[in-house]
Amino acid sequence: MKLNLDGRVQEILERGQTGVGLSKEECIYLLGFNESSPESSLARSVADDFTRRRLQNAGVIIGQIGVDIAPCVGGCKFCSFAEGHTKFQKFRISDDELVRKIEELTEHGDLYGLFLMTMHVYDKDMLLHMIDIARRTISPKTQLWINVGDTDYNTAVELKKAGVRGAYHVCRLREGVDTNLRPEDRMQTMRNMLSAGLELYTCCEPIGPEHSVKEIVDNFFIGIDLGCIQHACMRRIAVKGSPLEDKGQITDLRMAQCCAVLTLATSKVKGFKFMSIHEPNEAGLLSGANLITAESGGNPRDIIRDTKENRGWTMGGCRKLLWESGFTSLRLGDESHVPLTFDYLEKTGSI
Numbered sequence: 001m002k003l004n005l006d007g008r009v010q011e012i013l014e015r016g017q018t019g020v021g022l023s024k025e026e027c028i029y030l031l032g033f034n035e036s037s038p039e040s041s042l043a044r045s046v047a048d049d050f051t052r053r054r055l056q057n058a059g060v061i062i063g064q065i066g067v068d069i070a071p072c073v074g075g076c077k078f079c080s081f082a083e084g085h086t087k088f089q090k091f092r093i094s095d096d097e098l099v100r101k102i103e104e105l106t107e108h109g110d111l112y113g114l115f116l117m118t119m120h121v122y123d124k125d126m127l128l129h130m131i132d133i134a135r136r137t138i139s140p141k142t143q144l145w146i147n148v149g150d151t152d153y154n155t156a157v158e159l160k161k162a163g164v165r166g167a168y169h170v171c172r173l174r175e176g177v178d179t180n181l182r183p184e185d186r187m188q189t190m191r192n193m194l195s196a197g198l199e200l201y202t203c204c205e206p207i208g209p210e211h212s213v214k215e216i217v218d219n220f221f222i223g224i225d226l227g228c229i230q231h232a233c234m235r236r237i238a239v240k241g242s243p244l245e246d247k248g249q250i251t252d253l254r255m256a257q258c259c260a261v262l263t264l265a266t267s268k269v270k271g272f273k274f275m276s277i278h279e280p281n282e283a284g285l286l287s288g289a290n291l292i293t294a295e296s297g298g299n300p301r302d303i304i305r306d307t308k309e310n311r312g313w314t315m316g317g318c319r320k321l322l323w324e325s326g327f328t329s330l331r332l333g334d335e336s337h338v339p340l341t342f343d344y345l346e347k348t349g350s351i
Contacts, residue, residue: 009039013046013264021224021268022261027217030261035254047260047288050267051275052326058337059327060274060291061318063105064115064147066298067130068092069305074120074149075180076172077243078206078236079300081119085241091305092126093297095133101296102137105315108348112291112333113143115168117298120149120181128162135163143333145201150181150189156196166199166229171222173204173211178244190226200228203276206236207258208247220262224269230291231266232276233259233284237301237311256283263288280313285325294318316350323350 012026022030033039070090071083081088093101105111116130127148134144146159147168156167171186172179194200202223204216223231235255238245255277263275277284279301280292294315299307308314313321322330323345329337338344345351 005042006033006039009033009042013043016264016267017046017050019267022265024217024221027220027261027265028213031213031216031258035251035257040257040260043264044256044260044287047263048286051263051288051290054267055273055290055331056329056337057327058290058329058331059285059322059325059340060112060331061110061294061315061322062113062115062145062291063111063294063296063315064117065093065098065101065105065296066117066307067098068118068122068126069298070119072119072121073180076300077178078208078239080239080242080303081298081300082242085243087241087303088305098130098133099137102134105294105296106138106142108315109139109141110319110330110332110338110348111142111294111315112331113145113165114138115145115147117147118149122148124155124158128158131159131162131164141332141334141336150185151192153192153195156192156198160196160198164198166201167193168201168203169193170202170205171219173207173215173219187222194226200226201230202226202228203232203234203278204258204262205232205234205278207233207250207255208236208244209250210247216258220265224266227269227271229269229271230274230276231262231272232278232289232291233262234278237279239301240303252281252283256281256287259284259289260287279311280318280321282321282325285322285327290327292318292321316348319348319350320345
């Protein structure tokens with residue numbers, strides 16, 4: 001049987017892997033195919049090969065600790081913390097618990113970066129205190145990052161001076177419609193972070209079945225146009241009790257298809273380091289992603305106070321998934337590599 005692949009898809013993919021990137025229109029065209037089509041499979045294969053060549057077939061593990069929980073004024077209709085439907089009460093982890101969680105994530109010295117995550121409205125002094133604790137606990141081989149709400153330029157400068165390397169921030173799909181937040185404020189925060197000298201990590205999220213291809217692609221290019229060094233795809237989880245629960249979820253395969261197209265679209269971004277898939281899954285790691293996240297503490301996709309007891313991935317689980325996906329080393333925060341072998345999995349208790 002002859003395989004009749006769409007000729008335009010082949011042309012787009014050939015150009016995409018050369019480092020010139022993809023246009024919005026080309027991304028829309030690629031995402032117009034069903035996720036189980038031969039065209040989608042080819043896009044995922046090309047993106048996978050491109051990432052492995054571009055990033056030396058190295059996988060990356062980052063950790064995230066949600067340091068506080070509270071009913072959040074962001075009101076995101078997909079989030080377990082949102083004011084109006086959350087079941088959580090105000091909670092903040094203690095200094096000792098923070099140290100313990102950091103030590104769990106960094107026990108074997110192979111965590112590339114650590115995120116401290118807060119609610120949208122956060123106590124700056126509290127965050128600076130926790131940054132100080134984290135800086136004194138992690139090794140030089142682990143970078144320190146933040147995932148916080150909208151932030152002005154002066155605060156971003158202060159966070160940079162405190163030892164923060166980069167920040168995760170997004171302007172979400174249907175921001176201002178499915179959230180109480182203003183897209184212009186989200187965008188300004190990203191510009192503030194960059195102006196303060198912080199690296200920008202961003203994501204197309206949270207992707208749901210109701211989002212059009214154009215919406216998804218327009219969101220891709222927020223990070224691309226800003227010059228982010230890490231991009232990602234994340235699907236919306238149908239959090240129990242959230243207003244968007246009944247909308248359901250996209251499949252891992254559809255998310256992997258989105259990841260593949262985004263990977264090739266970012267090929268023109270200078271200094272690009274990581275493509276992430278969230279939550280971790282093998283389909284994404286075979287479609288252009290090379291970074292996954294181990295999580296502890298609060299998690300906006302979980303209804304358990306400490307996500308490591310439920311949805312959150314462990315370091316061991318992340319190592320094993322990267323190895324199973326064919327990555328041959330782990331990249332560390334000082335940009336060195338450690339071989340990712342079966343023996344290494346045994347040594348770190350990952351199997």
